[in-house]
Amino acid sequence: MSSENKVNNMVTPSIFELSQDGKYNKYELTMAVAKCAKLATDKYQEERANAKNEIDSSKSAGERTSYETVYDKVSPEYRDVRAVRIGVDRLSSGEFVIDDNSVSKK
Numbered sequence: 001m002s003s004e005n006k007v008n009n010m011v012t013p014s015i016f017e018l019s020q021d022g023k024y025n026k027y028e029l030t031m032a033v034a035k036c037a038k039l040a041t042d043k044y045q046e047e048r049a050n051a052k053n054e055i056d057s058s059k060s061a062g063e064r065t066s067y068e069t070v071y072d073k074v075s076p077e078y079r080d081v082r083a084v085r086i087g088v089d090r091l092s093s094g095e096f097v098i099d100d101n102s103v104s105k106k
Helices: 003-008 026-060 083-093
Strands: none
Touching: 026 083
């Protein structure tokens, strides 16, 4: 495998980029990504429950004319992307940030 292929197969963004040029260590990054992933998982579960309730209520009222499923009603962002990937992407984009007050000082 050439070095060009190795670069293309690496996970992006890199740990160095996520750590803001070494400001945070791997443990702190792991905890931050895990917290972001937990928020994404919670949002997915909320959307899924709402979709199920909506479908169940339309069934009981006899209003259901189409065959939409829970899968169809949940946002593709949460349905098709793994929670850890969402966490990494949100940290990378700056949508979520690591609070310096929550990081232990050395």
